[in-house]
Amino acid sequence: MQYNDSDFGTVTVTVNPRARSIIMRPEVDGLRVTTFRGATLAFVKTTINKYRLQLKEKQNTLKQRPQISDDDIERMRREAKATLPRRLAELAYMHGFKYESLKIQSSKTRWGSCSGKNNINLSLFLMMIPEHLQDYVMLHELCHTVHHDHSPNFWALMDKVTNGKAHELRNELHKYHTPSS
Numbered sequence: 001m002q003y004n005d006s007d008f009g010t011v012t013v014t015v016n017p018r019a020r021s022i023i024m025r026p027e028v029d030g031l032r033v034t035t036f037r038g039a040t041l042a043f044v045k046t047t048i049n050k051y052r053l054q055l056k057e058k059q060n061t062l063k064q065r066p067q068i069s070d071d072d073i074e075r076m077r078r079e080a081k082a083t084l085p086r087r088l089a090e091l092a093y094m095h096g097f098k099y100e101s102l103k104i105q106s107s108k109t110r111w112g113s114c115s116g117k118n119n120i121n122l123s124l125f126l127m128m129i130p131e132h133l134q135d136y137v138m139l140h141e142l143c144h145t146v147h148h149d150h151s152p153n154f155w156a157l158m159d160k161v162t163n164g165k166a167h168e169l170r171n172e173l174h175k176y177h178t179p180s181s
Contacts (some may be wrong), residue, residue, distance in 0.1 A: 026059035080124040097142040114144035
């Protein structure tokens with residue numbers, strides 16, 4: 001169901017039978033709400049009103065992110081496919097990591113991920129950040145091939161492969177965001 005809100009624009013409400021709570025995700029041009037079965041529209045609107053200021057701040061932050069065109073995305077996809085697989089393989093070889101496969105995707109919520117089967121996914125939006133941070137993200141995912149968590153052992157390995165700069169690089173990466181489209 002959709003309705004118009006004077007602050008957010010289009011509010012899209014979906015029911016997920018597995019949901020146990022209400023999830024509200026601001027978007028550049030609207031608000032996406034996922035709720036549990038049985039939640040009324042009045043409940044959804046009351047909950048939105050309760051968090052309206054915080055949600056509006058998040059939406060304004062999204063609006064300030066760079067907007068990119070479909071052509072820009074395709075250019076970055078080609079560039080990512082041409083450079084990231086080679087660099088990931090180099091880093092894996094240099095540090096003795098093994099991974100199963102690599103996919104380049106257009107993820108806007110994560111720079112990268114590593115599955116339990118050691119399949120690595122990288123966001124094409126890595127092409128928007130400096131190379132040393134691209135390396136950090138790839139090393140982070142490669143470390144997950146050894147430790148599938150963020151335990152002290154994982155961070156010790158990250159410090160080893162980043163010359164003791166894992167947390168410094170992580171903090172630097174937090175200054176960058178994927179674009180809104």
